[in-house]
Amino acid sequence: MADITMPQLGETVTEGTITRWLKQVGETVAEDEVLFEVSTDKVDSEVPSPAAGVVSEILVQEGETVDVGTRLAVISDGAAAPGAAAAAEAPAAEAPAAEAPAAEVPAPEPRQVPDAAAGEPGGDVESGPQAPAPELEQAPAARLPQTGPGEQRNGSSTRPGDDRPPARPGDGGGKVLSPVVRRLIAEHDLDASQIAGTGAGGRITRNDVLDLIDKRSAGNGASAPAPAAPAERRAVPAAAPAAAPAAPAAAALPAPRATERDTVIPFTNIRRRTAEHMVRSKATSAHTMVAVEVDFSAVEAVRSAEKGRFKESEGFGLTYLPFISRAVVDALGEFPNVNSSVGDDELIVHHDINLGVAVDLDFEGLLVPVIHQADGKRLRALARDISSLAGKARGKRLTMDDISGGTITLTNAGPFGTFITVPVINQPQVAIISTDGVRKKPVVVELPDGTDSIAIHPIGVLAMSWDHRAFDGAYAAAFVARIRTILETRDWAAEL
Structure with a gap:
């Protein structure tokens, strides 16, 4: 017999909400088979069963929020416990009166689409549109230890007649709250x-x-x-x-x-x-936007020549997003203040570049998994990480480490041919870059003899929403111009 408890899904996570049981009382479950889905402030996850057997009891119903370590269910060896079948058939009216409200209807399983990346010029859509990325909230306060019946949480005794200030909205009213x-x-x-x-x-x-x-x-x-x-x-x-x-x-x-x-x-x-995060971000940061047009000819030449071999060796397509990610990371080395957070009357510049990439979940929501230490990775490694994290996000297999610690975010609506997107900053970061549609356009080019001509090149817009508290327009414009220069002039064949 094995007890199933609420798992610790991160150092700062103290509770979770059961959103769906995949097995019911009396059903058999295999070891490592998904048993239930849990939602926390940070991420939604599928939790596998640690043991094989029969679900003999479910102690926490869908929709209930409980602390880490709380017993959720019991799995018995072999056949179901004698009362399991009866419990499974018991009418809903016999449920305990204190049962939590019904859980929300789970979102449908996301469709299988390739990783989030800008679409090919005139080609197929490679990912869903990217809405503004939700912020990564700061860690909840640590749970205080339980105290005795005659003690307050600050250690002082409680006696009748003690003077206490009246409860205010949000202070808990004397109740123990998560x-x-x-x-x-x-x-x-x-x-x-x-x-x-x-x-x-x-x-x-x-x-x-x-x-x-x-x-x-x-x-x-x-x-x-x-x-x-x-x-x-x-x-x-x-x-x-x-x-x-x-x-x-x-x-x-x-x-x-x-x-x-x-x-x-x-x-x-x-x-x-997402709604809460976006409203809070708009109330926190002084949002400003800057954008540049980028000629993707150098990128497209390498991508078109190598995409067949790349997909054969890696198992996924080579999109524009890894190229853009690599250019952003390199530009941050010259403009480090973009990779920062605004503190208490100070700018906190992060030395690690942890790149968040927004992933659409079949129009049902958005997650932002993070490529940690992105400044130490070349093009192929970035492409692997983007594909892997996108797959984990759509398969509900992201861990707390996968979504924590981002310092700058990329979001992408390019597959739908968007011209320019103004995303909301992913707090507590100070910048988020959108990658819009790349399409063939007539452009003026200078010939070797100094004369001008018209040519057809793949052109796209990169836009950046940034926090005007952190730096000014000249710094922001110089940063995105550096990204453009890297994309247009680098020898990308050497990267692969």
């Missing part, structure tokens, strides 16, 4: 004392908070606590990266209401998180 729940309560000005918890012992789960937020957005004021007074609101969410103070929030507009002629599509976990 970092994720505490952040959601703070960001939406909720009062924890007015939220009914459905977790073990009345604990407030993430779904409890999200249900209340959804009800309030739909205009059900009776079920939502009144917003806190302005003086009680927190200026910056607990999980926001260290940065300059955010601008005052604008007055909230009433949420739109659906009519009978509208279709309502509930946000999935990844859609909700």
